[in-house]
Amino acid sequence: MDFELTVEQQRRYDETLSAVREQLGEESLGTGRFFTRQQWKTAASLGLTGLCLPPSQGGGGLGALDTALSLEAFGRGCRDTGLVFAVCAHLLACAVPIRDFASDELRERMATGLTSGDVIAANAMTEDDAGSDVGRLAVTARRGEDGAYVLDGEKSFASNAPAADVIVTYALSDPAAGFFGVSGFAVPRDLPGVVVGEPMEKMGLSSCPAARVSFENCRVPEAYRLGAEGQGGAIFQHSMTWERACLLAAYLGVMEHQLERCVAHARERKQFGRRIGEFQAISHRIAVMKQRLEGSRLLLYRGCWLLDNDRAHVGAIALAKLAVSEAAVANSLDAVQIFGGAGYLSAAGVEQMLRDSIPTTIFSGTSEVQREIVAREAGL
CATH class of the missing domain: 1.10.540.10 (Acyl-CoA dehydrogenase/oxidase, N-terminal domain)
Structure with a gap:
């Protein structure tokens, strides 16, 4: 090993x-x-x-x-x-x-x-009644007389949509088939019937614009379908496997930078005539931050290795996603506490890391969904 x-x-x-x-x-x-x-x-x-x-x-x-x-x-x-x-x-x-x-x-x-980078892509899966329950899609894709698909309905949250040139989306093409009735599409933004709403105001990740996306009698040629008809559910799960395995790695990097800043601050900041890093309340908090970071890093690397080697990876990646996202939030809360009043002010950028970390427990499957996957993989 x-x-x-x-x-x-x-x-x-x-x-x-x-x-x-x-x-x-x-x-x-x-x-x-x-x-x-x-x-x-x-x-x-x-x-x-x-x-x-x-x-x-x-x-x-x-x-x-x-x-x-x-x-x-x-x-x-x-x-x-x-x-x-x-x-x-x-x-x-x-x-x-x-x-x-x-x-x-x-x-x-x-x-x-x-x-x-000439083409920016947005993913549009989430709907008002289909968040974690992606089996309840309301956007439909029916065949037109010319063989093209006609998409109708609205997606409630699509990151990158206001800036996107192509929108990867999923729609119900056979309502009677359940999971096997969903089809995936890569829809050019400029097709008639694609309507992107105004950018949403968000708690964090502010520079990534997100918006609602509506399909209004939008005719999508069959050439833009991903995979076979009815394969959309499996395609989406495949993309989420890659997203859970790799996107959360970016937060390992964020936490690494965050930890470096906390250590530097604890060395420089003095209270009661001593550097605050000499107080056990601060040094132990930093030690726990390091523990969360390194533990979640090992889980994520392992999940990626299993995926690369075509080994059983679903539970391992869910466990890694859960560990990194929960660590990102906990470490960000600790960072604000270590910086004290300065951490609460926007100028220091510490509170921004907290706001950017909160969505990690929601996107790519909530923490609750990841726990369900882990429990199922354990045999429950």
Whole structure:
């Protein structure tokens, strides 16, 4: 059992971290409300929008573990976690199902743009009555006389939608077939009948715009369907496997940076004539933060390794997603406490990490859903 990264993995991690710090560090992000196309193109130039896409389309051709390591470096070096999340959603929830389930023609048409950053993708699955219960989709896809699908209905929350060029979505094509009645589509934003709402106000990940997406008698040619008709449920589960395994790696990077800041603050800040790091109340809090980080990192790396090696991975990835997300929230609360009043102020950026961490227990399947998966895998 070898816990060391290979020379190539360490080199890629170090180079990605250095490049992200230089080109997407705090001073280069600007003050806009949402990420800009230039920031997106910068991330793309570093290979981050195509890490696990085929080299033939300009991608990195990486497996889950190597993708996770690069996203961890991205999260550690970039101070705009909203941008990091947006890239991850584009890559894992959208580009991966296009990579694995689009027709050769559609994949050839879209993959290069997805990798280069010329095309931004949004995932639209969630509905008002279909959050964790994705089997209750109300958006429908019926066949028209010309063989195209006619999509009708509304998705309630789609990250990247206001900026997207293509929307990966799922609709009920056979209401009587249950799980096997859902079909997936990669819908160009400019098709008639695609209506993207105004960006939502959110608690965190603010620079990643999210909006409702409506399909109003939207005719989608069969060529834009992903996989076979009725395969959408399995396609979505496949994309969520990659998202749970790799997106959360970005939060390992965020927690690494957060811990570095807490240690530096505890060394410098003095109260009662002593550095606060000398007080057990602070030093032990930091020790627990380190424990959560390293424990969740090992679980995530293991889940990615199992996925790469085609081993049983569903329970392991659910356990990793649960561990990282819960650690991200707990460590962020501890960071605010360590910084005290300064941590509560926006200027320090500490409270921002807390707000950005809260969604981790909701997206890609809530913590409650992950616990159900783990319990089921345990034999209950």
